[in-house]
Amino acid sequence: xxxxxxxxxxxxxxxxxxxxxxxxxxxxxxxxxxxxxxxxxxxxxxxxxxxxxxxxxxxxxxxxxxxxxxxxxxxxxxxxxxxxxxxxxxxxxxxxxxxxxxxxxxxxxxxxxxxxxxxxxxxxxxxxxxxxxxxxxxxxxxxxxxxxxxx
Numbered sequence: 724x725x726x727x728x729x730x731x732x733x734x735x736x737x738x739x740x741x742x743x744x745x746x747x748x749x750x751x752x753x754x755x756x757x758x759x760x761x762x763x764x765x766x767x768x769x770x771x772x773x774x775x776x777x778x779x780x781x782x783x784x785x786x787x788x789x790x791x792x793x794x795x796x797x798x799x800x801x802x803x804x805x806x807x808x809x810x811x812x813x814x815x816x817x818x819x820x821x822x823x824x825x826x827x828x829x830x831x832x833x834x835x836x837x838x839x840x841x842x843x844x845x846x847x848x849x850x851x852x853x854x855x856x857x858x859x860x861x862x863x864x865x866x867x868x869x870x871x872x873x874x
Contacts, residue, residue, distance in 0.1 A: 750853040784804050786822065806853075
């Protein structure tokens with residue numbers, strides 16, 4: 724009886740672990756981290772995550788930038804980038820993604836500039852959605868909020 728239980732447990736463990744690496748036709752994305760937690764003028768904001776896609780044909784990324792006043796969104800911008808424009812590898816099923824933004828300055832011309840808050844400090848979050856060549860859209864994922872300091 725104990726032997727049968729061990730065999731069933733082993734089979735279930737193998738089945739679960741094999742499904743973890745299954746990729747889907749619809750891209751999947753997750754944001755792992757954002758830094759710094761407090762951004763001042765000139766800060767480089769970095770958003771890190773991972774994505775997967777069965778065909779490896781990610782075409783573009785929609786990056787959503789939200790400012791909050793407590794829990795209400797007071798400003799929302801969406802940027803669309805080609806995947807090659809972001810420097811991401813083509814034809815891979817799974818990879819890490821790292822996005823960088825410059826807050827309120829133009830010291831780094833290769834980075835996307837984010838405007839500074841004008842009246843008071845606020846919080847912001849970044850969302851990410853991937854689109855493949857067949858126009859499949861990934862899940863939408865959003866970073867934790869960070870603090871944006873008034874310049």
